[in-house]
Amino acid sequence: MPTSLPNLLTYARIAMVPAVVACFYFDGDAARWWALAIFVLAGITDFFDGYLARAWAQQSNLGRMLDPIADKLLVAAVLLVLTRAGTIAGWSLWAALVILCREILVSGLREFLAEVRVSVPVSQLAKWKTAIQMIAIAFLLAGPAGDKLIPGITETGIALLWAAAILTLYTGYDYFKAGIGHLTGPVKTADPRRAAGQDGKP
Numbered sequence: 635m636p637t638s639l640p641n642l643l644t645y646a647r648i649a650m651v652p653a654v655v656a657c658f659y660f661d662g663d664a665a666r667w668w669a670l671a672i673f674v675l676a677g678i679t680d681f682f683d684g685y686l687a688r689a690w691a692q693q694s695n696l697g698r699m700l701d702p703i704a705d706k707l708l709v710a711a712v713l714l715v716l717t718r719a720g721t722i723a724g725w726s727l728w729a730a731l732v733i734l735c736r737e738i739l740v741s742g743l744r745e746f747l748a749e750v751r752v753s754v755p756v757s758q759l760a761k762w763k764t765a766i767q768m769i770a771i772a773f774l775l776a777g778p779a780g781d782k783l784i785p786g787i788t789e790t791g792i793a794l795l796w797a798a799a800i801l802t803l804y805t806g807y808d809y810f811k812a813g814i815g816h817l818t819g820p821v822k823t824a825d826p827r828r829a830a831g832q833d834g835k836p
Contacts, residue, residue: 640687641697643679647704650676651711654775658715663779670775676708677768706737712771721777726792729799733767736806743809757808763801770794 650672657669683701687693713730716722722730773780773791780787 636696638692638694640683640692641694641700643683644697644700644704647676647679647683648700648707651707654708655711655715658719663782666775666777666779670772673708673712673772673775680705702741706741709737709767709771710734712775716774721774721788722792722795726795729795732799733802736802740806740809757805759801760805763798763805766794766801767798770798
């Protein structure tokens with residue numbers, strides 16, 4: 635149901651993406667704290683939309699499609715604005731690039747495997763990767779504003795970002811290893827009668 639609470643929470647998370655980005659158009663520490671607050675709120679909606687959908691039996695195809703898209707939009711947008719702000723710079727750009735590329739590649743692989751009706755479950759290590767990645771981004775959003783309160787906030791965020799990037803490479807390899815047999819196998823064609831329009835449908 636498009637207007638169920640779990641789906642509304644997912645819509646809200648997507649709406650928070652431009653809100654986080656907008657914070658970086660303002661100067662000062664307050665903008666950083668607002669960006670962090672919105673990001674944390676988005677993470678809370680990420681937990682509750684899935685939890686409530688399962689608890690209330692309101693899982694839907696729309697929710698299954700939008701939930702991972704919302705997560706990837708949020709992560710990609712925040713990594714980009716952190717790079718623009720200079721919080722992620724130098725060699726750390728490679729860590730961000732690894733994370734972004736993996737998200738795109740795994741999304742493409744999952745879409746392909748779904749077409750051939752092959753499910754690749756999310757591993758426990760992949761869940762840890764996601765958790766570390768989100769914590770790293772939270773530290774980096776606080777960035778210089780956080781360093782004024784507790785020195786080393788930005789450096790901790792960068793270290794966690796590299797840890798997430800390393801786990802990203804490992805878990806990404808696991809996904810491709812699970813799907814490589816289907817990628818290199820013969821192409822499965824549709825029913826020739828259906829393809830030729832012989833089933834009575836256009």
